[in-house]
Amino acid sequence: MIGEFPLKIVSFLIVIIMILIIPVMYQFKTVDTVSYNTVYEYTEEFVTKCSTQGQVTKQLFENYVNKISILGVYDIKVEHQEKIYVPDPGDPALYQEVYVSTFNSGIFDDSIYNTSVPASDRVYNMNAEDYLVVTLNRTSYTFYEALKMRLTGSSTRSGYYIRIGEMVKNEHN
Amino acid sequence: MSFTKIGLVLVILMYSILLFNSLEEDKLTQANQLKTKYSTVINNTLNDTAYTMLSTIKYENEVMQLNIEECLKTFRKTLTVNLNIEHSDVYYTDFMNHVPLILFIDGDGLYSYALSSTGGTLEHVLHEKRYFTYYDDIEDLVIRFTFSDYYEIYDTTYNLAYRGSFSELKALGIANSVFSLTEDKVIELRNKIVMEHINNELLRINDHNNYAEAIGVGYKFFIPDANTTFTNTINSPGIATFIQGISLGKDNLNVADFAVATVVDSEIIEGYDNAGRLVYYEISNPNKIGTYVESFNTKKEAAQAGYYPSSY
Numbered sequence: 001m002i003g004e005f006p007l008k009i010v011s012f013l014i015v016i017i018m019i020l021i022i023p024v025m026y027q028f029k030t031v032d033t034v035s036y037n038t039v040y041e042y043t044e045e046f047v048t049k050c051s052t053q054g055q056v057t058k059q060l061f062e063n064y065v066n067k068i069s070i071l072g073v074y075d076i077k078v079e080h081q082e083k084i085y086v087p088d089p090g091d092p093a094l095y096q097e098v099y100v101s102t103f104n105s106g107i108f109d110d111s112i113y114n115t116s117v118p119a120s121d122r123v124y125n126m127n128a129e130d131y132l133v134v135t136l137n138r139t140s141y142t143f144y145e146a147l148k149m150r151l152t153g154s155s156t157r158s159g160y161y162i163r164i165g166e167m168v169k170n171e172h173n
Numbered sequence: 174m175s176f177t178k179i180g181l182v183l184v185i186l187m188y189s190i191l192l193f194n195s196l197e198e199d200k201l202t203q204a205n206q207l208k209t210k211y212s213t214v215i216n217n218t219l220n221d222t223a224y225t226m227l228s229t230i231k232y233e234n235e236v237m238q239l240n241i242e243e244c245l246k247t248f249r250k251t252l253t254v255n256l257n258i259e260h261s262d263v264y265y266t267d268f269m270n271h272v273p274l275i276l277f278i279d280g281d282g283l284y285s286y287a288l289s290s291t292g293g294t295l296e297h298v299l300h301e302k303r304y305f306t307y308y309d310d311i312e313d314l315v316i317r318f319t320f321s322d323y324y325e326i327y328d329t330t331y332n333l334a335y336r337g338s339f340s341e342l343k344a345l346g347i348a349n350s351v352f353s354l355t356e357d358k359v360i361e362l363r364n365k366i367v368m369e370h371i372n373n374e375l376l377r378i379n380d381h382n383n384y385a386e387a388i389g390v391g392y393k394f395f396i397p398d399a400n401t402t403f404t405n406t407i408n409s410p411g412i413a414t415f416i417q418g419i420s421l422g423k424d425n426l427n428v429a430d431f432a433v434a435t436v437v438d439s440e441i442i443e444g445y446d447n448a449g450r451l452v453y454y455e456i457s458n459p460n461k462i463g464t465y466v467e468s469f470n471t472k473k474e475a476a477q478a479g480y481y482p483s484s485y
Contacts, residue, residue: 010181036206163256164217166220170468
């Protein structure tokens with residue numbers, strides 16, 4: 001009687017894990033995979049739209065953020081690489097192409113959310129042949145990650161990192 | 174043995190099977206995500222290169238001439254921006270080792286930017302242009318085809334050249350083996366010649382295979398057949414890129430990507446707001462009314478965003 005007691009506890013625990021936790025974990029793992037693909041698609045869509053229009057607008061950005069924020073918390077870095085031409089120091093007859101980057105603060109604080117300019121001017125314009133690059137890092141933990149870390153005791157998380165860049169194709173004039 | 178014990182044994186068995194399955198699934202998921210990533214990168218790269226191709230295109234005798242240098246610059250820029258390896262030649266070279274061949278199909282010939290062995294090392298070299306030529310052995314003439322209605326005939330015995338449109342050359346009455354046919358048949362012949370040329374250029378992948386084998390690389394690039402993949406797709410200039418053998422985690426070789434960006438003559442569509450009514454115009458339309466709102470690539474996109482055609 002006493003000998004069988006620990007065995008029963010062990011089997012009870014295993015049953016709990018088998019019947020409850022593992023199916024739930026699998027379910028949330030699928031959610032994670034789907035969420036990655038969805039965020040990837042939305043990011044691509046955002047970059048393509050902005051580079052086709054030649055500008056980042058409040059509406060486009062907020063649409064994008066609203067769509068992905070359902071799936072987690074992210075660190076988004078929007079980078080505009082402006083293509084400029086400078087003289088070639090080696091040969092005065094030639095020129096060099098240089099890309100100058102503007103990051104989040106230049107795009108959002110100075111243009112899109114700049115309250116000191118009239119609302120109609122709150123857009124960020126880019127030139128054709130510039131590049132728009134969006135880098136995205138998920139900073140929040142998903143349910144699956146949290147559960148897996150508890151169960152296995154590991155401290156590494158999968159997370160994800162997405163980087164998409166495209167050439168700006170039209171200019172807004 | 175009690176039921177509990179049988180149950181325990183079964184549970185442990187099932188759990189181990191599930192565990193292995195889960196490991197396999199992780200690898201598959203990872204491979205899938207990498208595949209999505211690489212196909213987006215390749216798509217973006219080809220789109221941007223095609224854009225540069227269009228904006229830098231020049232016309233000589235109505236035949237399109239590509240600016241290969243600018244195209245390659247854009248190819249590299251978009252690729253490295255997406256993979257976050259902009260400032261590293263090493264990583265770029267590493268990626269390019271998986272790109273045995275880029276074909277630039279010009280208005281009257283093709284360039285191949287291929288991995289070729291140059292004295293012991295393997296480098297990307299822009300090879301000489303191959304023109305779409307056809308040798309007429311009855312009259313000893315060389316006929317050069319282009320994607321537009323423009324042909325050149327070289328008479329090698331008398332050092333003469335004839336240039337002009339199909340109807341002009343047909344009226345001259347030379348090179349009858351070609352110009353006595355109907356125009357459709359000539360275009361068919363041209364497409365066949367283009368395919369032959371592309372197939373010949375694809376054999377450059379073999380150079381790379383031979384070299385890779387010599388240094389002990391296990392992956393062999395396969396040579397696609399242009400006839401099955403490209404038939405009826407190439408009738409204007411474009412780019413074809415071959416990317417193979419990138420490691421996706423699960424297997425060591427996978428992506429055998431094959432993409433063509435062809436030039437389609439289309440105009441940018443602009444959306445205008447005319448006192449609350451949303452109308453779209455082609456960019457060249459001089460009679461645009463209202464205030465400019467946004468641009469679209471196609472009329473379909475404009476309609477999706479709620480714009481109506483001006484004639485509607």
